Amino acid sequence: MNAMSTPAIEILGLTKDFPVGFWRPRMRRSLDSLSFQVDEGEVFGFLGPNGAGKTTTMKLLMGLIFPTSGTARVRGRSIDDVEMHREIGYLPEQPYFYDYLTARELLDYYARFSNYSAAERRERVEKFLERVGLAAAGDVQLRKFSKGMLQRAGIAQAILHDPPVVILDEPMSGLDPVGRREVRDIILELKKQGRTVFFSTHILSDAEMLCDRVAVLAGGKLQGVGAPGAIVAIKAPAMEILFEAREGRALPAGLAERATRIGGRCRVEVPEEGLYAALEQLRGCEARILSVSPVHPTLEDYFFRLVGGTAVSRGLEEISR
Amino acid sequence: MSATVGPVAINTFREAVRDRVLYNLVLFALLMIGAAILVGEISIGIERLVIINLGLTAISVFGLVMAIFIGVGLVYKEIEKRTLYSLLAKPIRRWEFLVGKYAGLLLTLAVNTAFMTLGLAAALFYVGWRFERSDTSILVAIYFILLEFALVTALALFFSCFTTPMLSTLYTLGIYITGVFADDIRAVGDFTRNPAVLGVTRAIYYVVPNFHNFNAISMAAHGNAIPFTLFWQNTLYAALYVAVLLLAASAVFSRRNLK
Amino acid sequence: MSNPSQTRALWVAVAGVPLLFAAIAALQVKIDAGTRAYTPESEELLLRSGTALKKMSLGYDSLLADIYWTRAVQYYGNRAGIDGAKFDLLWPLLDIATTLDPKLIIAYRFGAIFLSEPPPAGAGRPDLAIELVKRGIAENPEQWHLNADLGFLYYWRMKDYPNAAAAYLDGSKNPKAPVWLKLMAARITEKGGSLETSRMIWSQIYETSQDKIVREKAMETLRGLRAQEDEAQLDQLAQEYQNRFGHFPASASDLRTGGLLREIPEDPAGNPYVFGKDGKSRLDPRSPIVIPPPLSPPPEATN
Numbered sequence: 044m045n046a047m048s049t050p051a052i053e054i055l056g057l058t059k060d061f062p063v064g065f066w067r068p069r070m071r072r073s074l075d076s077l078s079f080q081v082d083e084g085e086v087f088g089f090l091g092p093n094g095a096g097k098t099t100t101m102k103l104l105m106g107l108i109f110p111t112s113g114t115a116r117v118r119g120r121s122i123d124d125v126e127m128h129r130e131i132g133y134l135p136e137q138p139y140f141y142d143y144l145t146a147r148e149l150l151d152y153y154a155r156f157s158n159y160s161a162a163e164r165r166e167r168v169e170k171f172l173e174r175v176g177l178a179a180a181g182d183v184q185l186r187k188f189s190k191g192m193l194q195r196a197g198i199a200q201a202i203l204h205d206p207p208v209v210i211l212d213e214p215m216s217g218l219d220p221v222g223r224r225e226v227r228d229i230i231l232e233l234k235k236q237g238r239t240v241f242f243s244t245h246i247l248s249d250a251e252m253l254c255d256r257v258a259v260l261a262g263g264k265l266q267g268v269g270a271p272g273a274i275v276a277i278k279a280p281a282m283e284i285l286f287e288a289r290e291g292r293a294l295p296a297g298l299a300e301r302a303t304r305i306g307g308r309c310r311v312e313v314p315e316e317g318l319y320a321a322l323e324q325l326r327g328c329e330a331r332i333l334s335v336s337p338v339h340p341t342l343e344d345y346f347f348r349l350v351g352g353t354a355v356s357r358g359l360e361e362i363s364r
Numbered sequence: 365m366s367a368t369v370g371p372v373a374i375n376t377f378r379e380a381v382r383d384r385v386l387y388n389l390v391l392f393a394l395l396m397i398g399a400a401i402l403v404g405e406i407s408i409g410i411e412r413l414v415i416i417n418l419g420l421t422a423i424s425v426f427g428l429v430m431a432i433f434i435g436v437g438l439v440y441k442e443i444e445k446r447t448l449y450s451l452l453a454k455p456i457r458r459w460e461f462l463v464g465k466y467a468g469l470l471l472t473l474a475v476n477t478a479f480m481t482l483g484l485a486a487a488l489f490y491v492g493w494r495f496e497r498s499d500t501s502i503l504v505a506i507y508f509i510l511l512e513f514a515l516v517t518a519l520a521l522f523f524s525c526f527t528t529p530m531l532s533t534l535y536t537l538g539i540y541i542t543g544v545f546a547d548d549i550r551a552v553g554d555f556t557r558n559p560a561v562l563g564v565t566r567a568i569y570y571v572v573p574n575f576h577n578f579n580a581i582s583m584a585a586h587g588n589a590i591p592f593t594l595f596w597q598n599t600l601y602a603a604l605y606v607a608v609l610l611l612a613a614s615a616v617f618s619r620r621n622l623k
Numbered sequence: 624m625s626n627p628s629q630t631r632a633l634w635v636a637v638a639g640v641p642l643l644f645a646a647i648a649a650l651q652v653k654i655d656a657g658t659r660a661y662t663p664e665s666e667e668l669l670l671r672s673g674t675a676l677k678k679m680s681l682g683y684d685s686l687l688a689d690i691y692w693t694r695a696v697q698y699y700g701n702r703a704g705i706d707g708a709k710f711d712l713l714w715p716l717l718d719i720a721t722t723l724d725p726k727l728i729i730a731y732r733f734g735a736i737f738l739s740e741p742p743p744a745g746a747g748r749p750d751l752a753i754e755l756v757k758r759g760i761a762e763n764p765e766q767w768h769l770n771a772d773l774g775f776l777y778y779w780r781m782k783d784y785p786n787a788a789a790a791y792l793d794g795s796k797n798p799k800a801p802v803w804l805k806l807m808a809a810r811i812t813e814k815g816g817s818l819e820t821s822r823m824i825w826s827q828i829y830e831t832s833q834d835k836i837v838r839e840k841a842m843e844t845l846r847g848l849r850a851q852e853d854e855a856q857l858d859q860l861a862q863e864y865q866n867r868f869g870h871f872p873a874s875a876s877d878l879r880t881g882g883l884l885r886e887i888p889e890d891p892a893g894n895p896y897v898f899g900k901d902g903k904s905r906l907d908p909r910s911p912i913v914i915p916p917p918l919s920p921p922p923e924a925t926n
């Protein structure tokens with residue numbers, strides 16, 4: 044096999060059942076024969092609503108839990124091979140670290156598991172503290188760290204040993220806009236260095252901005268893999284109209300059934316291209332328009348529809364090419 | 365292997381050293397050794413005996429309390445707080461992690477015991493003691509106490525690989541107490557002369573760690589020499605038992621899904 | 624389901640754990656063999672006061688009593704039968720056990736045996752045994768067994784027949800006590816130190832005891848007593864033989880050929896008795912029967 048063609052991550056039919064219930068545990072399938080691959084040098088987004096199985100997949104890759112069936116390879120090595128861990132960096136979801144250590148000590152500790160000399164180690168620790176913006180907090184005990192600072196420390200330990208493959212579980216969560224921006228920069232920099240980044244998120248804009256490709260997971264099943272543009276395309280843009288209906292005037296058919304009443308006011312959502320037609324209809328019945336604004340579908344909405352079923356199935360086919 | 369075990373051990377040691385509870389325990393034990401001087405003064409003529417008896421008992425009891433209470437949290441806490449996730453992402457095997465945690469706590473206990481031994485020596489000097497050849501048995505008794513810690517720590521670690529600290533403490537204490545009274549349990553069985561009871565008590569005697577082996581406090585207090593055979597037999601006994609426990613712990617822990 | 628390294632760990636454990644346990648047990652056997660040899664002569668008990676221990680036991684005094692009683696049994700068991708063994712801690716251990724739990728009847732009854740047996744079978748301290756049993760009676764007046772034990776100790780170990788009789792009489796006042804206690808009291812008053820009385824006491828012990836070892840001991844003593852009785856009779860017959868034939872019998876069969884007995888006299892183990900040059904009958908040297916040490920002359924009976 045040619046080295047260039049070896050994928051960074053190959054997921055081969057990973058399935059995971061968890062026991063649920065205390066007295067008579069039954070098995071519940073949290074991941075169902077998941078298969079896809081992440082190519083060398085890609086930034087790959089792993090999308091899905093909460094409980095989709097993203098964290099489960101990543102923990103399986105890291106050997107923290109063991110698959111019910113299926114396997115995976117990282118740069119051609121089995122995930123059972125402890126040497127594989129030299130080539131991978133991992134940021135756990137909502138990371139937590141030894142709170143009696145300072146950030147500097149924490150990084151130093153983790154650096155000891157790679158074969159660096161003492162001088163190299165010190166240099167590296169300083170460099171990565173700087174890189175994630177913790178240089179000033181290097182001697183502060185981690186128990187005094189905010190969630191965002193912990194996230195940064197977590198990213199630093201994941202990339203400390205220059206791994207060719209980086210797995211980040213929700214790297215932006217818990218960060219303020221500046222922090223997010225910094226994480227995005229780090230991911231882009233890793234990409235520039237030719238590393239593979241596999242990260243999970245439920246923030247669509249992050250995925251749109253960074254990823255070469257994304258995989259969408261829901262209910263433990265792969266919904267599709269493709270370029271993020273495909274996902275953006277299925278986002279049907281909509282407009283929201285708030286209005287007050289005139290006394291005694293009935294709403295025109297077509298709007299009446301879609302409007303929701305909140306006190307004396309009504310709210311209706313229409314596709315962007317149907318906005319003017321709807322406004323015409325409202326003028327016809329002398330309704331008072333209060334506001335017109337675009338609806339930004341959140342990824343949650345998107346996933347809600349995804350899980351809910353039919354509406355997006357067309358979109359899905361589109362992205363699964 | 366040592367490349368991965370060492371850092372884990374040192375980090376475990378550092379965690380213990382940065383915990384305030386530890387200092388309270390050590391202080392309390394030293395106070396108790398100090399109090400032995402007072403008790404010794406009341407009972408004229410046996411100061412040395414009382415100080416050694418109480419001093420070694422204090423070292424043993426406080427070490428055991430630490431071994432159990434830190435031991436049962438060694439693995440559990442790392443899983444519960446998820447500090448283990450980023451560690452196991454590094455090139456380290458699970459059994460190496462276990463051995464590192466174990467070695468770290470043992471190191472902590474050894475350092476503590478060294479401090480308390482100094483405290484005991486100070487108390488003995490205070491009552492006008494000169495080091496004699498026969499006093500090496502005090503050091504051997506302390507060595508046996510350390511072996512006891514090694515065993516109890518391994519027990520606590522083993523249980524903490526698959527159950528909660530609460531239950532681990534209960535199991536470890538239960539086995540410790542059974543082990544201390546293993547002789548008596550066997551004697552009860554021999555006394556009844558009922559083959560079924562005898563079988564059970566004999567089985568208990570040979571399966572539970574026999575902590576009676578390690579009790580050399582009274583020998584040391586009387587300045588009796590501790591035979592060399594007992595020295596190496598106890599060392600071997602502790603080594604074998606610790607090996608069993610670490611092996612079993614590794615087998616259990618290597619298969620475990622982390623939350 | 625499980626990956627290769629997990630499977631390896633499992634197999635190493637499955638194979639290694641039983642092996643290591645076998646090694647541990649073997650080592651323990653070695654350690655035990657060693658410690659018996661070098662258990663220090665002067666062991667000590669840090670706390671000799673049962674009352675102090677009782678205060679410190681936080682209400683677990685009866686459990687602690689059981690532990691001390693087991694200790695005593697073990698202490699006794701490790702020494703009994705070894706020549707020159709000392710039983711210095713036996714009394715303090717029993718003292719503590721019975722102070723912690725005054726209702727621990729077994730500790731009084733067996734403790735008295737351990738204390739009263741002459742060395743090397745026991746501590747050879749019937750005085751302490753009597754003190755222990757008296758304490759047991761004071762705490763447990765309903766236990767007539769203890770009165771019988773006390774009577775036995777006075778009779779057999781101290782040869783103090785009046786006290787022995789008094790002990791049996793005390794016991795017989797218990798409505799639950801069997802009638803033989805009263806008989807025993809009468810018998811001892813009348814014929815203290817006689818073989819018949821001894822035999823009666825041991826027969827009662829044999830019949831009332833549940834413990835196998837005690838029963839064996841009683842049976843052995845009873846056989847010894849029988850042999851003692853036989854010897855006395857045979858000595859008389861030998862004298863008669865001498866009167867008739869002018870010399871002592873050379874063997875037991877001479878008594879039959881001489882027409883003095885119908886059968887060759889045998890001891891309770893089935894060995895024929897032998898005769899010395901002085902005409903005194905003896906047990907065959909190969910016979911397992913042991914004649915108990917003589918009780919007579921009883922100190923009280925002489926005056």
Ligand SMILES: Nc1ncnc2c1ncn2[C@@H]1O[C@H](COP(=O)(O)OP(=O)(O)O)[C@@H](O)[C@H]1O
Binds near residue numbers: 091
């Ligand atoms: N240790 C576990 N025990 C039982 N169920 C679990 C466990 N871990 C995850 N799950 C279940 O697996 C599913 C996927 O969870 P997860 O991978 O955390 O989702 P995501 O990271 O995509 O939000 C969820 O339904 C969750 O309840």
Ligand SMILES: [Mg+2]
Binds near residue numbers: 094098099136
């Ligand atoms: Mg997650």
